[in-house]
Amino acid sequence: xxxxxxxxxxxxxxxxxxxxxxxxxxxxxxxxxxxxxxxxxxxxxxxxxxxxxxxxxxxxxxxxxxxxxxxxxxxxxxxxxxxxxxxxxxxxxxxxxxxxxxxxxxxxxxxxxxxxxxxxxxxxxxxxxxxxxxxxxxxxxxxxxxxxxxxxxxxxxxxxxxxxxxxxxxxxxxxxxxxxxxxxxxxxxxxxxxxxxxxxxxxxxxxxxxxxxxxxxxxxxxxxxxxxxxxxxxxxxxxxxxxxxxxxxxxxxxxxxxxxxxxxxxxxxxxxxxxxxxxxxxxxxxxxxxxxxxxxxxxxxx
Amino acid sequence: xxxxxxxxxxxxxxxxxxxxxxxxxxxxxxxxxxxxxxxxxxxxxxxxxxxxxxxxxxxxxxxxxxxxxxxxxxxxxxxxxxxxxxxxxxxxxxxxxxxxxxxxxxxxxxxxxxxxxxxxxxxxxxxxxxxxxxxxxxxxxxxxxxxxxxxxxxxxxxxxxxxxxxxxxxxxxxxxxxxxxxxxxxxxxxxxxxxxxxxxxxxxxxxxxxxxxxxxxxxxxxxxxxxxxxxxxxxxxxxxxxxxxxxxxxxxxxxxxxxxxxxxxxxxxxxxxxxxxxxxxxxxxxxxxxxxxxxxxxxxxx
Numbered sequence: 281x282x283x284x285x286x287x288x289x290x291x292x293x294x295x296x297x298x299x300x301x302x303x304x305x306x307x308x309x310x311x312x313x314x315x316x317x318x319x320x321x322x323x324x325x326x327x328x329x330x331x332x333x334x335x336x337x338x339x340x341x342x343x344x345x346x347x348x349x350x351x352x353x354x355x356x357x358x359x360x361x362x363x364x365x366x367x368x369x370x371x372x373x374x375x376x377x378x379x380x381x382x383x384x385x386x387x388x389x390x391x392x393x394x395x396x397x398x399x400x401x402x403x404x405x406x407x408x409x410x411x412x413x414x415x416x417x418x419x420x421x422x423x424x425x426x427x428x429x430x431x432x433x434x435x436x437x438x439x440x441x442x443x444x445x446x447x448x449x450x451x452x453x454x455x456x457x458x459x460x461x462x463x464x465x466x467x468x469x470x471x472x473x474x475x476x477x478x479x480x481x482x483x484x485x486x487x488x489x490x491x492x493x494x495x496x497x498x499x500x501x502x503x504x505x506x507x508x509x510x511x512x513x514x515x516x517x518x519x520x521x522x523x524x525x526x527x528x529x530x531x532x533x534x535x536x537x538x539x540x541x542x543x544x545x546x547x548x549x550x551x552x553x554x555x556x557x558x559x560x561x562x563x564x565x566x567x568x569x570x571x572x573x574x575x576x577x578x579x580x581x582x
Numbered sequence: 583x584x585x586x587x588x589x590x591x592x593x594x595x596x597x598x599x600x601x602x603x604x605x606x607x608x609x610x611x612x613x614x615x616x617x618x619x620x621x622x623x624x625x626x627x628x629x630x631x632x633x634x635x636x637x638x639x640x641x642x643x644x645x646x647x648x649x650x651x652x653x654x655x656x657x658x659x660x661x662x663x664x665x666x667x668x669x670x671x672x673x674x675x676x677x678x679x680x681x682x683x684x685x686x687x688x689x690x691x692x693x694x695x696x697x698x699x700x701x702x703x704x705x706x707x708x709x710x711x712x713x714x715x716x717x718x719x720x721x722x723x724x725x726x727x728x729x730x731x732x733x734x735x736x737x738x739x740x741x742x743x744x745x746x747x748x749x750x751x752x753x754x755x756x757x758x759x760x761x762x763x764x765x766x767x768x769x770x771x772x773x774x775x776x777x778x779x780x781x782x783x784x785x786x787x788x789x790x791x792x793x794x795x796x797x798x799x800x801x802x803x804x805x806x807x808x809x810x811x812x813x814x815x816x817x818x819x820x821x822x823x824x825x826x827x828x829x830x831x832x833x834x835x836x837x838x839x840x841x842x843x844x845x846x847x848x849x850x851x852x853x854x855x856x857x858x859x860x861x862x863x864x865x866x867x868x869x870x871x872x873x874x875x876x877x878x879x880x881x882x883x884x
Contacts, residue, residue, distance in 0.1 A: 367763065461669060463786070464804045484765070485787040488804075495878045497801040502766045502790075536880050576797045578838050579880050 282321035282346070283525050284418070285309050286386045286411045287401025287514075289326045289340075289350060292554060293361040293375065294508055296368075301508075304554035305336045306360065308401035308424070311511030314558040315518025315545045316399075317344040318566070320525040322518075323392045325349035325411075329356040329380045339555060349389050353380040368506050388414040397525040400444075401514065402426050405436040412443055420530075422446040422521055423475070424513070430457045438473060446477040446524075448517050454480045463488050467495070477530065479520065479539065481513060487539055494532040498539040501547035501573050508553045512546045515558065519545035540577075544569045584623035584648070585827050586720070587611050588688045588713045589703025589816075591628040591642075591652060595663040595677065596810055596855060598670075603810075606856035607638045608662065610703035610726070613813030616860040617820025617847045618701075619646040620868070622827040624820075625694045627651035627713075631658040631682045641857060651691050657682040670808050690716040699827040702746075703816065704728050707738040714745055722832075724748040724823055725777070726815070732759045740775060748779040748826075750819050756782045765790050769797070779832065781822065781841065783815060789841055796834040800841040803849035803875045810855045814848045817860065821847035842879075846871045 292306030313322040323346040330352060340347060361375030386407055397420040400408040408423060423444045429437055430453060437457070441447060447470060449457065458469040463480060467490045470478045479489040484506075486499040519542035527534045544566060548557045574580040594608030615624040625648040632654060642649060663677030688709055699722040702710040710725060725746045731739055732755060739759070743749060749772060751759065760771040765782060769792045772780040781791040786808075788801040821844030829836045846868060850859045876882040 462804065462806055462808075464806055482787060485784060486799075486801075488801075495804065496880070497788075497878045498880075499788075499790075499799040499801075502764065502797065504764055504766055506764075533880075533883070576799045577880060578798070578800075578835075581835070 281396045281525050282323055283316055283397040283399055283521055284323045284325065284349075284388065284392055284395035284411075284415065285312050285316070285399040285401060286325045286388075286408070287312065287399075287403060288358050288381060289324070289328050289332075290358040290360055290381075291332070291336075292510060293359070294510055294553060295361070295363040295374070296508060297364075297366040298507070301553045303333075303359075305339050306510060306554055307358065308511075308514045310340065310555060311514035311549065311558070312399060312401060312518040312521075313340065313345050314342070314555055315515040315542075315549075316522035316525070317342050318519070318545070318561075319522030319541070320344065321346065323349055323395060325386050325388055325392065327351045327353050327380045327384050328358075330354060332357045339559060346392070349392055355380040362510070364509065368509055371509075386411050386414075396420070397422065397521055399517065399521055400424065400440075401517075402429075405429050405433045405440050409436070409440055409443075412440075420445050420521070420524060422448065422517070424448045424517055425453065427453055427456055441470070441474040444475045446479065447475045448479050448481065448513070448520075450481045450483070450513065464495070477535065481516060486543065487516070489535050489539055491530055491532055491535045496532055496536045496539060498536060498543055499573065499577060501543050501569055502576070503547050503551055506550045509550045510554065512549045515549040516542035516546040519543070540570060540573055544573055583698045583827050584625055585618055585699040585701055585823055586625045586627065586651075586690065586694055586697035586713075586717065587614050587618070587701040587703060588627045588690075588710070589614065589701075589705060590660050590683060591626070591630050591634075592660040592662055592683075593634075593638075594812060594856060595661070596812055597663070597665040597676070598810060599666075599668040600809070603855045605635075605661075607641050608812060608856055609660065610813075610816045612642065612857060613816035613851065613860070614701060614703060614820040614823075615642065615647050616644070616857055617817040617844075617851075618824035618827070619644050620821070620847070620863075621824030621843070622646065623648065625651055625697060627688050627690055627694065629653045629655050629682045629686050630660075632656060634659045641861060648694070651694050655682040664812070666811065670811055673811075688713050688716075698722070699724065699823055701819065701823055702726065702742075703819075704731075707731050707735045707742050711738070711742055711745075714742075722747050722823070722826060724750065724819070726750045726819060727755065729755055729758055743772070743776040746777045748781065749777045750781050750783065750815070750822075752783045752785070752815065766797070779837065783818060788845065789818070791837050791841055793832055793834055793837045798834055798838045798841060800838060800845055801875065801879060803845050803871055804878070805849050805853055808852045811852045812856065814851045817851040818844035818848040821845070842872060842875055846875055
């Protein structure tokens with residue numbers, strides 16, 4: 281069992297009310313992989329530039345992360361700079377340099393083409409489609425996207441959904457894509473377009489999912505203080521897919537367990553800058569928070 | 583066992599994208615009582631004017647609602663007119679006529695002074711305090727309020743909290759009162775001010791509560807379409823207190839059950855204009871939705 285993830289490995293500069301944190305390891309594939317590797321094997325396909333600091337590669341060196349598909353190309357690494365509002369309810373992109381990511385055309389190495397799951401992180405849906413044309417019958421194809429592609433590549437994205445088993449969206453994206461208002465109507469619209477599993481993320485409230493017609497609602501783990509929400513969505517997706525990749529049939533119960541994992545990993549992610557909380561995360565601290573979240577949900581008693 | 587509720591009985595004129603619905607029965611005590619009477623006895627203390635249509639009184643005539651404290655005073659009934667945005671995320675008060683409510687000084691009839699629970703619906707905290715000075719040792723004192731009192735009568739409200747066992751707030755109100763950002767910090771702040779039970783409502787996401795240090799999270803019941811959210815918060819409170827009034831010790835498990843009831847009643851409330859959905863609500867439909875919400879929460883399996 282292994283998840284092939286295609287997305288970005290980037291250098292993030294993050295500004296919050298507390299300070300500025302330059303050139304931190306970021307990117308969707310990075311957060312996703314560190315989260316998913318808690319449960320299963322992960323294979324990254326992405327590209328960085330020649331300026332990418334080798335010490336940062338060390339962060340991704342993990343017994344369950346395969347970096348053979350991470351190419352170093354002539355040019356510079358994808359850099360993103362963003363500023364969060366004091367309440368973290370909005371963020372502004374203040375700098376963007378695509379570098380080698382501008383010409384990124386994912387080529388899946390032959391050894392990685394047979395993966396049990398594929399996670400298409402947020403990139404151009406044409407490239408997400410290109411990835412699917414190179415892999416052989418994964419058990420689970422999961423797609424993430426953002427408002428930009430919904431607005432500018434809507435038809436391509438909807439075609440991609442037909443080939444997908446699971447889509448992750450946040451609430452604003454779901455509303456934009458489906459033009460529906462209620463969670464139930466959004467879920468029904470999305471499932472009718474292809475994916476049998478739909479997950480709508482609701483930030484600090486939690487997430488709602490559907491599988492086989494059943495609805496599953498999981499709260500966010502209540503953190504005391506958000507320090508940096510960058511990567512929380514990708515960490516959540518990694519937590520979810522890590523569990524789903526190892527599971528047999530994806531039942532309502534399995535999806536709930538996966539979403540609880542995602543919620544817990546996402547909660548650690550926001551408590552520090554960049555990937556640092558995911559690096560530090562011990563099994564004991566993860567399990568303690570998972571048990572606590574189950575209790576908050578009423579799934580276990582003290 | 584009986585809940586004494588002190589609040590408003592009003593005539594509401596509601597405008598939504600669909601139309602204008604004039605002079606509907608409304609008011610916090612109305613919605614609360616219709617919801618709570620599903621589980622326990624309710625005693626209303628409120629005042630209406632001589633213009634109050636007697637046919638509307640019929641709606642409140644229910645075997646478990648005691649109307650002996652509902653006074654008809656010289657003058658006009660409290661009237662509220664509001665317009666909702668198309669997405670129901672905001673509302674504007676477009677007309678307000680206090681009528682007899684302007685001089686309302688709740689006087690609790692002797693026969694109602696010994697009630698097992700008291701619900702202080704949203705009125706001036708000085709009046710809420712005046713109610714407490716007239717009742718004899720209720721088992722549970724629950725308080726509701728709005729941003730207006732938090733802004734203009736903050737100290738009075740905080741003094742009232744010391745005498746209260748439970749406070750209901752929505753998220754914006756909780757943030758305004760506590761000046762805290764995270765749910766956990768808001769809950770801790772509120773509990774340190776007096777009430778051992780705190781419930782923060784999160785609209786269509788659900789509600790989070792605390793009792794004896796334990797956190798309880800319940801999703802909103804996912805409705806297909808909102809028609810009129812007026813009274814949803816009071817219906818939720820009625821559902822919650824109806825269960826708590828009949829329960830023995832209020833444990834984490836009891837609070838969760840109460841919040842599930844509140845969530846289900848609130849979901850019916852928003853599906854029609856004014857109190858009409860609460861009037862029509864059958865036991866079978868309520869139970870079906872409750873079972874469904876438990877399943878969505880993972881508290882039961884098919």
